[in-house]
Amino acid sequence: MRFLWLDINSSYSHSSLAFPALEAQLSQAQREKIQWEIISGTINSDTGNLVADIFFLKPDYIFSTLWLFNSEFTLSLLKRIKSLLPDVKIILGGPEFLGSNYDFLLTNKEITAVFRGEAEETFPLFVQSVIDSSPDYSLPGFCLTDHNQNYTDNGEAITNDFPSLIPPENSRFFRFDKPFVQIETSRGCFNTCSFCVSGSKCSKVQYLDAGTVNKRLEYLASKGIKDVRILDRTFNANERHAISLLDVFSGFAGKMTFHLEIHPALIRDNLKRTLESLPAGLLHVEAGIQSLNDTVLSLAGRAGSSEASLEGLRFLISLGLFEVHADLIAGLPSYTYKSLIEDYITLAKCSPSEIQTELLKVLPGTFFKENASKLNLKYSPVPPYEVLQSDAVNPVDMLRASRLSRISDIWYNDKRWHSCFRKLITENDKFLLLFIDFTDSVNLSSAAPQRAGSILFDFCNKYFPELSVQVSHAWISAGLPLNSKVAGNVKKWEKGFTGKNCPFSDLTYNNSYYYLDINENTAWYSFLNKRKNYPPESIIIN
Structure with missing residues (x-):
């Protein structure tokens, strides 16, 4: 049985974590009955070359994940492949399929099925059904249409025992040659952010213990990994867990740098003391601000007040131990253009290393997507689903907000202009x-x-x-x-x-x-x- 994983990324520095995360769960007996191939590329790769490479391999099944920035390229590639290999089965997963998948399947008949949710526990069951010549699309998470366009939706797959999953780096397909690797130390999210794919579920959070994380980091360090991105939605959602991990990270000072997202409104005294004691350069912190308007935060389902967020941000910056990036989301309900500009200047006065200002993305499976009409959110129907108009911002000001994002990258976030630009806009x-x-x-x-x-x-x-x-x-x-x-x-x-x-x-x-x-x-x-x-x-x- 010939399986192919199509790994299309936005740049060379990225690679699919989904593939090794899934492949690692297979038994040795299953691996012996599968011939895996992987084709990798970026959204700027030559389509013809990729098509030729895949056609030469003639897989029975193609698996891939779709997300904001690779979906259009990947789909166009798969449609060409289906024309050349009409019998190939194409199965897709990823964030693009967290909402309703009926329309997608009707308009993309080349796709055999899509998968909604977390697939690690389901994937071995499906692979076994394929090996047994009876592909089981009734498993949780699968969505598909038959030849009569009848739609089957098996809901969303949720991982029941995250700590028991075999780590992705145990897979022979894990990429140790990339500039950074990604690790989850928790699965799920306590928050209810209406713009986030995790927000609508408010799922139970499952954690890896500090000993397990330390063991995995030791293995990665032995492979020469120096840059680790922690994928936890909110690193400090559980203060005890966060402190235990920071203690682990400290043991890798001088060998590794850890990128993580901290909710600045949730920094308590115990966590402050731990952060104060960290070695310089150990962390790279993303501080999620989104807005400094409490009404906007409430409508977005974001925990914590703007005052607490600012206090936490100032604390992180005052330490002087690591880079701190802050972010704002333009286009949130009730968030005016005037307020966005005021918030940007307020953040600049705090002097984070970078300020990321992005347009709201109305993503599949989010509260904002499901309630866009009620909230007067008008957005692009194609990826990246950026908001075009909100109840508080007209299309002209939304274009200005988009320019602010680019301006921030060019002048505020570039060390050559950072101090000068910050002085100009704050004074x-x-x-x-x-x-x-x-x-x-x-x-x-x-x-x-x-x-x-x-x-x-x-x-x-x-x-x-x-x-x-x-x-x-x-x-x-x-x-x-x-x-x-x-x-x-x-x-x-x-x-x-x-x-x-x-x-x-x-x-x-x-x-x-x-x-x-x-x-x-x-x-x-x-x-x-x-x-x-x-x-x-x-x-x-x-």
Whole structure:
């Protein structure tokens, strides 16, 4: 029996965790009766080459997962395959199928069945039925239509014993060569976020104990893994569990970095003490804010108040031990564009390393998807299902919110512009609103550092000329060309020049020295001559 897993990702750095998670549950006897193949690619791969590779293998079954950013590409690929291999059975799973699947199956007749939910416990049963020449589509989670378009829906499959599952890294198909790996230390979510696929179920949360997690991390460390992404929906939902895991993570300080999502409103005293004691650089924290409006949070089913979230965010940043990213979701019910801008500036004043601002995605299986009409949410019918209009934001302002997302990535989240941009938007009330409108006529799809600096400099020259020098300072500090207009009135200092005293103590012919007057101060830059287009070795402001 020839099985093929089609692994299509958004970029090379990603790989499917679903495949090794499922394959790991199979018995040795089942593996001996299956010939597995895997075809991997990205959404930018050549379709023709992938089709040729799959056609050459001539599988009996193709399995794949669909989600926001790979579904259109993967479907178009599978339709071509079905034309060449009409007898192949195609079975799909993933987040795209957490809602109703009737319309999808009617319009995509090439697909044999789709699976809703968590498949680890069901997959071995289905594989065995295929080996026994009697594929069992009556198992929990399967949805399908027959030749008469009669629809069968077997509900949603839920894992009953998460701690007993065999870890994905035990599968021979687990990818240890990727830049990072993903681990679940819990399954389920206590929260009821209306925008999240886990929110509608408010399912019982099942946890792995600290000893099990430690053992798995030791194995991953032995394979050279340095970057671990924790997939738990809310890492600190259970404080005791979170503290026990942080103690485990500390044992890998200097060897691994752990990315996790913390709900800042739920940081209690015991967790604070543990976080304060962690080694620097151990964590990379995503702090879920979503909105700083309590009415919006309530309508979204989000636990915790905005005040508590801000307090928790400030605490995380104040530690100075790890990068902290904060996020906002534009388009939530009752969340106005004005409030979004105010919240963004409030977060910028807290100074997280990055601010992620995304449009609400009205995902299959969520409360917002099921109640979109009642909530006046209008959204794209095709992935990524972004909201186009809400009860509080018209389509024009939604486009502005989308531009804010890109602006944040280009200027706030880039270390070259971070301090400068943060200062500009937090010290000038109208700056951000005007800048968003200014970029309406600017293509932001590609903004290399020099172009980003030029855009910001031109804007300041037009609306805030007294602030242009701040952009010039950021430009020079980033090591960008000094002969550009963006460098402003930067001047080279020569030995023997009597107009200004160079503050660098060890003057040498190996370095070049420049200065820029910034209001009442002067910024001095020392560049190593043999390193062209590099940031200055040293900067002094006096």
